[in-house]
Amino acid sequence: MEIVLGIDIGGTTTTLGFTDREGKMWAETVIPTLAEQHITAYLPRLYEAVEALYAPLKAEHTWVATGIGVPNGNYFKGTVENPPNLQWGGVIPLCDLFEKQYGLPAFLTNDANAAAIGEMKFGVAQGMTDFVILTLGTGLGSGIVVNGELVYGHTGFAGELGHSTANYEGRHCGCGKRGCLETYVSVTGIRRTVSKLLADSLVHSTLREVSQKDLTGEMITNAALQGDKIALEAFEYTGQIFGRKLAEFAVFTSPEAFILFGGLARAKELLLQPTLKHMEANMFGAFHGTVKVLFSALQDKNAAVLGASGLAWHELEKRKRKM
Amino acid sequence: MEIVLGIDIGGTTTTLGFTDREGKMWAETVIPTLAEQHITAYLPRLYEAVEALYAPLKAEHTWVATGIGVPNGNYFKGTVENPPNLQWGGVIPLCDLFEKQYGLPAFLTNDANAAAIGEMKFGVAQGMTDFVILTLGTGLGSGIVVNGELVYGHTGFAGELGHSTANYEGRHCGCGKRGCLETYVSVTGIRRTVSKLLADSLVHSTLREVSQKDLTGEMITNAALQGDKIALEAFEYTGQIFGRKLAEFAVFTSPEAFILFGGLARAKELLLQPTLKHMEANMFGAFHGTVKVLFSALQDKNAAVLGASGLAWHELEKRKRKM
Numbered sequence: 001m002e003i004v005l006g007i008d009i010g011g012t013t014t015t016l017g018f019t020d021r022e023g024k025m026w027a028e029t030v031i032p033t034l035a036e037q038h039i040t041a042y043l044p045r046l047y048e049a050v051e052a053l054y055a056p057l058k059a060e061h062t063w064v065a066t067g068i069g070v071p072n073g074n075y076f077k078g079t080v081e082n083p084p085n086l087q088w089g090g091v092i093p094l095c096d097l098f099e100k101q102y103g104l105p106a107f108l109t110n111d112a113n114a115a116a117i118g119e120m121k122f123g124v125a126q127g128m129t130d131f132v133i134l135t136l137g138t139g140l141g142s143g144i145v146v147n148g149e150l151v152y153g154h155t156g157f158a159g160e161l162g163h164s165t166a167n168y169e170g171r172h173c174g175c176g177k178r179g180c181l182e183t184y185v186s187v188t189g190i191r192r193t194v195s196k197l198l199a200d201s202l203v204h205s206t207l208r209e210v211s212q213k214d215l216t217g218e219m220i221t222n223a224a225l226q227g228d229k230i231a232l233e234a235f236e237y238t239g240q241i242f243g244r245k246l247a248e249f250a251v252f253t254s255p256e257a258f259i260l261f262g263g264l265a266r267a268k269e270l271l272l273q274p275t276l277k278h279m280e281a282n283m284f285g286a287f288h289g290t291v292k293v294l295f296s297a298l299q300d301k302n303a304a305v306l307g308a309s310g311l312a313w314h315e316l317e318k319r320k321r322k323m
Numbered sequence: 324m325e326i327v328l329g330i331d332i333g334g335t336t337t338t339l340g341f342t343d344r345e346g347k348m349w350a351e352t353v354i355p356t357l358a359e360q361h362i363t364a365y366l367p368r369l370y371e372a373v374e375a376l377y378a379p380l381k382a383e384h385t386w387v388a389t390g391i392g393v394p395n396g397n398y399f400k401g402t403v404e405n406p407p408n409l410q411w412g413g414v415i416p417l418c419d420l421f422e423k424q425y426g427l428p429a430f431l432t433n434d435a436n437a438a439a440i441g442e443m444k445f446g447v448a449q450g451m452t453d454f455v456i457l458t459l460g461t462g463l464g465s466g467i468v469v470n471g472e473l474v475y476g477h478t479g480f481a482g483e484l485g486h487s488t489a490n491y492e493g494r495h496c497g498c499g500k501r502g503c504l505e506t507y508v509s510v511t512g513i514r515r516t517v518s519k520l521l522a523d524s525l526v527h528s529t530l531r532e533v534s535q536k537d538l539t540g541e542m543i544t545n546a547a548l549q550g551d552k553i554a555l556e557a558f559e560y561t562g563q564i565f566g567r568k569l570a571e572f573a574v575f576t577s578p579e580a581f582i583l584f585g586g587l588a589r590a591k592e593l594l595l596q597p598t599l600k601h602m603e604a605n606m607f608g609a610f611h612g613t614v615k616v617l618f619s620a621l622q623d624k625n626a627a628v629l630g631a632s633g634l635a636w637h638e639l640e641k642r643k644r645k646m
Contacts, residue, residue: 157577
């Protein structure tokens with residue numbers, strides 16, 4: 001059976017797996033990324049893991065392509081361009097390197113775009129042609145699908161909704177701007193919101209006992225589930241900012257759904273209820289009731305690897321259609 | 324030679340013309356729309372104008388399709404749905420009516436989308452696959468092109484950037500929301516800005532002598548060109564709000580260009596300079612210097628009819644590719 005290699009490169013770990021056309025994972029493994037290493041030290045370790053993973057599959061399967069999801073991945077060029085969390089050094093032609101190493105086509109995109117393709121091929125977006133995925137982790141990543149295709153735009157970097165502006169005089173963002181959406185709506189963002197609420201209010205909260213650094217999304221969720229007023233208010237505040245911006249995103253591409261993914265999405269209803277309320281309250285007339293907000297169905301499967309694999313299958317199909 | 328009929332239906336006038344594949348206009352005419360008439364009174368007048376226009380062309384040309392640009396046009400259904408400025412009554416299946424009347428394929432989209440197609444086929448967007456057109460008239464309309472195709476989205480109404488939010492506590496908008504971009508960046512918007520500045524400031528201005536109702540975009544432009552401080556400040560204020568939002572739109576689809584069209588675009592450099600300054604100041608790092616702001620090249624030709632014609636040619640080509 002034909003299989004593809006999907007690789008998800010994160011700042012901490014690299015996950016790789018071989019997947020068939022239906023999204024079944026035939027083998028999977030994880031290696032540490034060791035982000036401080038140069039690419040020349042990282043690649044041999046990655047190749048070794050790939051080959052060890054493929055060896056027992058070789059007899060019955062044929063590896064036909066590779067898909068890679070990586071921060072700052074440039075789909076058009078197949079390069080990784082100065083990823084903020086990896087000390088790889090400059091612009092790395094990762095697709096070329098993989099194609100040379102294994103003589104197979106390789107495709108690459110950023111991690112949020114890979115997640116979008118994963119949802120479209122194997123998740124809740126199956127059958128949808130217009131949707132937006134939002135990955136709510138350390139930052140806020142996004143992948144936009146229009147007419148059944150990922151939007152890459154003129155630069156290859158379209159879909160940076162985390163850096164749309166929620167407040168021009170707002171929080172400082174790592175990108176140098178102020179008030180970017182991801183400074184509010186992400187795990188890091190809601191942590192900052194808790195700090196703000198702990199400053200503003202006098203109400204009792206168990207969250208006063210934890211440092212901002214030690215605070216996790218899970219802790220905020222658990223506190224909210226136990227009725228902690230600061231934690232509940234943090235979700236309300238996050239949902240207000242998020243819902244307003246989702247209403248705004250809707251007038252852009254009129255998506256069928258926003259699909260939420262990543263750490264903060266694990267809060268489920270706590271995040272969803274205020275978000276929906278503020279999204280509908282701010283929605284342009286013609287779009288009322290037209291946009292769903294869903295959670296990724298791949299959350300607990302290996303979504304990132306499925307997304308990277310999905311990219312490879314998607315690109316192979318596109319090539320076939322063109323032939 | 325094959326020609327198509329392009330029709331632009333506005334609240335005041337309906338313009339129609341026969342155009343060839345290169346955008347050459349072979350005949351053109353204008354009739355009053357008489358917006359207060361029901362569709363059953365409007366259509367016979369339109370048909371009559373169409374037939375009078377086609378009669379002298381018949382010998383040498385073949386009419387092959389019709390393209391229509393109309394406010395609240397639904398591309399998917401070929402219908403016009405409760406246009407705010409036309410008393411046509413309900414949902415009008417305009418494409419079906421035209422196809423039945425003349426036995427030729429008919430296509431329809433809203434006026435801003437038609438303008439986008441016109442730019443792509445005959446204007447400054449020739450060769451571009453990713454751009455956004457913004458029509459700055461009474462309101463702010465927009466058409467978004469991604470991967471060389473108009474973005475219609477799940478509802479068919481994608482690209483309502485005039486109703487993205489510039490200020491949640493801002494100006495009342497005709498749509499019922501507050502602070503929509505078009506309440507600032509449009510001919511109507513800059514008029515409201517002049518009123519605001521006349522209230523806030525004490526400086527001398529010839530614009531104090533004109534009522535808000537009588538004030539035109541041209542008057543504000545002329546005053547600015549003569550150094551009127553209120554008029555200049557109005558363009559600065561408009562450009563700040565516009566530039567900030569353009570920077571935000573850029574992170575969505577990463578367009579090659581924003582193309583400005585319509586009454587307010589006639590102010591040219593007066594609008595462009597502050598817009599560019601604030602767009603770049605608010606641009607996300609990866610997009611700095613990647614987005615042009617251009618003026619429509621069709622401004623003084625009959626852009627709307629060219630756009631409607633372009634739609635017909637574009638759809639005919641799509642049908643051919645599918646066959």
